[in-house]
Amino acid sequence: MTGAATDVALSVEGVSLSFGGVKALTDVSFAVRKGLITAVIGPNGAGKTSLFNTISGFYRPQSGDIAFEGRSLSGSAPPERAKLGLARTFQNIALFRGMTVLDNIKLGRHAHMRTGLLDALVYHGRARREEIALRAEIEERVIDFLEIQHIRNAPVATLPYGLRKRVELARALAMRPRLLLLDEPVAGMNREETEDMARFILDVKEEWGVTILMVEHDMGMVMDISDHVVVLNFGQVIAEGAPAEVQMNPAVIAAYLGAGELGRRLRSPEAA
Amino acid sequence: MRIGTLKTDYAADEALFDTGLQKCLLALALAGAVLLPFLASPYWLFLACLCAINVASATGLNILTGYTGLVSLGQAAFMSVGAYTVAVLEIHLGTPFLLNLLAGGLTTALVGIAVGIPSLRVKGLYLAIATIAASVVLHFIFSHWALTGGVQGLSMPPARFFGVTMDQPFQLYWMIMPVTMLMVLGAANLFRTRVGRAFIAIRDRDISAEVLGIPLLRYKLMSFAVSSCYAGLAGGLWAYFFRVVTPESFPLVNSIFYLAAIIVGGMGTILGGILGAIFMTMVPEVLKFGAGLVTPFYPDALALLAPVRTIVFGALIVGFLIFEPQGLAEIWRRIRRFFHLWPFKT
Numbered sequence: 001m002t003g004a005a006t007d008v009a010l011s012v013e014g015v016s017l018s019f020g021g022v023k024a025l026t027d028v029s030f031a032v033r034k035g036l037i038t039a040v041i042g043p044n045g046a047g048k049t050s051l052f053n054t055i056s057g058f059y060r061p062q063s064g065d066i067a068f069e070g071r072s073l074s075g076s077a078p079p080e081r082a083k084l085g086l087a088r089t090f091q092n093i094a095l096f097r098g099m100t101v102l103d104n105i106k107l108g109r110h111a112h113m114r115t116g117l118l119d120a121l122v123y124h125g126r127a128r129r130e131e132i133a134l135r136a137e138i139e140e141r142v143i144d145f146l147e148i149q150h151i152r153n154a155p156v157a158t159l160p161y162g163l164r165k166r167v168e169l170a171r172a173l174a175m176r177p178r179l180l181l182l183d184e185p186v187a188g189m190n191r192e193e194t195e196d197m198a199r200f201i202l203d204v205k206e207e208w209g210v211t212i213l214m215v216e217h218d219m220g221m222v223m224d225i226s227d228h229v230v231v232l233n234f235g236q237v238i239a240e241g242a243p244a245e246v247q248m249n250p251a252v253i254a255a256y257l258g259a260g261e262l263g264r265r266l267r268s269p270e271a272a
Numbered sequence: 273m274r275i276g277t278l279k280t281d282y283a284a285d286e287a288l289f290d291t292g293l294q295k296c297l298l299a300l301a302l303a304g305a306v307l308l309p310f311l312a313s314p315y316w317l318f319l320a321c322l323c324a325i326n327v328a329s330a331t332g333l334n335i336l337t338g339y340t341g342l343v344s345l346g347q348a349a350f351m352s353v354g355a356y357t358v359a360v361l362e363i364h365l366g367t368p369f370l371l372n373l374l375a376g377g378l379t380t381a382l383v384g385i386a387v388g389i390p391s392l393r394v395k396g397l398y399l400a401i402a403t404i405a406a407s408v409v410l411h412f413i414f415s416h417w418a419l420t421g422g423v424q425g426l427s428m429p430p431a432r433f434f435g436v437t438m439d440q441p442f443q444l445y446w447m448i449m450p451v452t453m454l455m456v457l458g459a460a461n462l463f464r465t466r467v468g469r470a471f472i473a474i475r476d477r478d479i480s481a482e483v484l485g486i487p488l489l490r491y492k493l494m495s496f497a498v499s500s501c502y503a504g505l506a507g508g509l510w511a512y513f514f515r516v517v518t519p520e521s522f523p524l525v526n527s528i529f530y531l532a533a534i535i536v537g538g539m540g541t542i543l544g545g546i547l548g549a550i551f552m553t554m555v556p557e558v559l560k561f562g563a564g565l566v567t568p569f570y571p572d573a574l575a576l577l578a579p580v581r582t583i584v585f586g587a588l589i590v591g592f593l594i595f596e597p598q599g600l601a602e603i604w605r606r607i608r609r610f611f612h613l614w615p616f617k618t
């Protein structure tokens with residue numbers, strides 16, 4: 001176990017989570033290394049989203065511990081975790097539909113801003129300075145980077161699916177994350193959108209130096225961009241290692257056999 | 273000639289009134305507000321003050337219900353807290369009216385926070401019922417407490433400002449209008465910052481708001497505090513305006529009035545609170561005016577007014593819900609868009 005090592009961003013140790021009788025996670029342990037892309041894969045219902053929700057702090061595991069940069073997260077609520085540098089996107093996109101793209105992205109910086117209620121009511125002075133600095137930073141660092149200048153003032157509700165996913169990534173990046181959790185970042189995207197997204201994720205890792213933990217069903221993409229793969233099945237880690245190793249692992253292949261299309265993709269990543 | 277807007281400067285982009293047209297309209301409105309007291313009769317000034325008080329309160333409710341998504345039927349009760357605070361201070365201490373208003377706002381904010389505590393757990397209809405319960409409790413306290421004069425309520429002396437006694441609509445206008453304008457400006461500012469965005473985030477999706485680092489309870493209570501502070505200030509202005517505060521001054525139906533005002537005006541827009549409150553205040557007057565016009569031909573018109581007024585009121589609200597759910601503010605936006613690109617696009 002590398003739990004205490006300094007190059008570990010996130011360590012999950014012995015985490016078990018159940019909903020009534022349903023065991024979503026059973027004694028799950030793995031480590032996410034700093035500066036790398038770790039992928040969590042597994043058939044539908046394997047517990048991947050539950051794992052993310054536990055890391056975000058929505059679910060409290062019955063046992064086990066999760067530590068972020070050596071510091072236990074148990075007992076801290078989701079907003080506190082956000083402040084520490086944990087950002088995420090959701091499997092079914094959780095943008096604020098009533099707001100523009102720009103306002104959605106601005107919300108990402110919330111935890112790192114200082115404007116209080118009185119500053120806000122007066123606006124001139126502190127709040128204004130902060131808002132203008134925020135705007136400049138978002139424009140230059142996030143909007144240009146993700147190439148979404150053309151939709152910045154569009155209401156989120158009017159955007160096509162692929163762009164919404166990108167806006168959600170933008171919002172997470174505005175948080176200046178240290179660890180980025182991506183739940184199925186390319187699900188439902190076409191080939192071109194998938195390639196764009198894969199490139200953005202790689203750029204985030206390389207240019208921003210952000211550690212990434214992602215859940216993804218698209219095996220082609222997982223094999224292409226991840227450095228480390230963790231395989232979940234029925235809430236348990238059944239294998240982990242480099243993408244090529246995992247792909248050959250008989251237990252993994254067996255787990256995916258019932259999964260049809262996915263199983264085929266796993267065995268021939270070029271297909272995706 | 274303007275063809276859309278092309279902006280280069282972020283500071284200009286973040287401004288509240290960003291186009292020339294908006295600035296012109298704002299200047300016109302301000303000039304109108306300053307000139308009104310010199311042109312209008314006391315009766316119209318009375319209505320202008322009433323509109324302003326209702327705008328202040330509706331804007332407060334809009335922050336809570338329209339922007340944060342927490343439905344409240346306690347706005348009138350919150351106003352009564354502000355009104356009683358102001359009356360008690362004016363009667364017993366005779367402190368300056370600005371100080372009294374401020375105290376009214378802050379006291380009501382504290383009451384609002386207490387009422388808002390269940391909002392972490394209960395939402396929608398259940399929260400609305402909790403605010404009704406709070407209204408009933410407040411009504412009970414005010415009609416039994418010696419300090420608030422029991423069921424008789426309190427009669428208070430008029431405000432004084434540098435020796436001027438403010439007991440006529442003309443003087444009161446200069447108290448009520450500026451305070452309301454500052455309150456509306458404050459609300460507009462709020463939604464240019466992270467605090468206002470957090471409110472909207474809570475309305476649109478609790479869960480992802482938390483992931484972005486927004487502590488739900490804290491911001492919900494903050495919204496309750498601001499909203500009820502606005503109600504308290506509006507109630508304080510109301511007290512100076514009518515100078516008699518009784519437990520029956522702020523019935524539950526007034527809370528419904530403010531809720532209707534923001535629905536008709538447009539939930540979650542500053543303009544919506546303003547337009548809705550003015551509309552709801554003026555409709556009865558317009559009806560009365562119309563009845564006056566037809567009286568020569570139909571002498572019973574005024575007697576018919578009371579029931580017709582209620583029906584027209586109800587029908588208007590239902591009509592807005594069905595045909596213009598975004599409210600008057602949306603109609604205004606459409607008009608503006610039309611002229612914005614005119615004559616290149618219609």
Ligand SMILES: Nc1ncnc2c1ncn2[C@@H]1O[C@H](COP(=O)(O)OP(=O)(O)OP(=O)(O)O)[C@@H](O)[C@H]1O
Pocket residue numbers: 019022023024042043044045046047048049050051091
């Ligand atoms: N809130 C909940 N209450 C009860 N059961 C839940 C809850 N969330 C998840 N589960 C159950 O836990 C198991 C794991 O679900 P989870 O959503 O984590 O799977 P997943 O790996 O993300 O699947 P998919 O690939 O379809 O997204 C499932 O059996 C699911 O029904």
Ligand SMILES: [Mg+2]
Pocket residue numbers: 048049050091
């Ligand atoms: Mg999932």
